[in-house]
Amino acid sequence: MKIYSWNVNGLRAIMKKNFLEFVKEYNPDILCIQETKLQEKDLNDNLKDIEGYYSYFSFAEKKGYSGVATYTKNQPISVKHGIGIDEFDSEGRILITEFQEFTLLNIYFPNGQMNEERLDYKMRFYDAILDYCNKEVSNGKKLIICGDYNTAHTPMDIKNAKANEKTSGFLPMERAWIDKFISNGYTDSFRYLNPEEVKYSWWSYRFKARERNTGWRIDYHFVSNNLLNNIKNAEILNEVMGSDHCPITIEL
């Protein structure tokens, strides 16, 4: 079972590029998409009905903004569009699909670069997700929490660590939350399987960042530790183009 996660930076844009070819070639069992940048009124059969998949969407109230989608071959037992807290659910960042073997949280965590308020929102969003996950785990659930976390964890996960110490996405406070997440019993699957590998999942569109590989690893499949023994593989697909992020995978 392979679960993919990809911030596509506009689902309509990537549909005009290589999205359907990507799905066909890589054949994910589940595909979690972030930054769909669409609202319910923008949905059409082309976006909803990829052959062989059920699809689910969360939408932001703001047009052309945020939004996540989950495409899955197997029908989920349940689907939730948030964590039950309006300020965190209204931006269409969360989609929770429950399956027999695990519950999958597809999340587009907030970007904190705009201003202090958004950074504060991001940090509170982080804590709300941790609370939600801890409750689920205490109820016996096994979790996969994937998506765009908008934070590189350690200096290994970013090309220019020193230059970005005061940039949201690599702030001590943001990195400390990932430490806290880990100490609460969750594991970064890619780093668990590849402790030494330097690989990134996002590059700015500016300054030829991708060709120079001035990247950040900000997309993750975390799992609750009660799933750790089930992880077979985790990869970052740097070769896939089409967005400022590349897809990442976990195999169970």
Place this chain on the structure above:
DNA sequence: CGTAATACG
């Protein structure tokens, strides 16, 4: 620089 709307990442 890129997406989708004229803001946001």
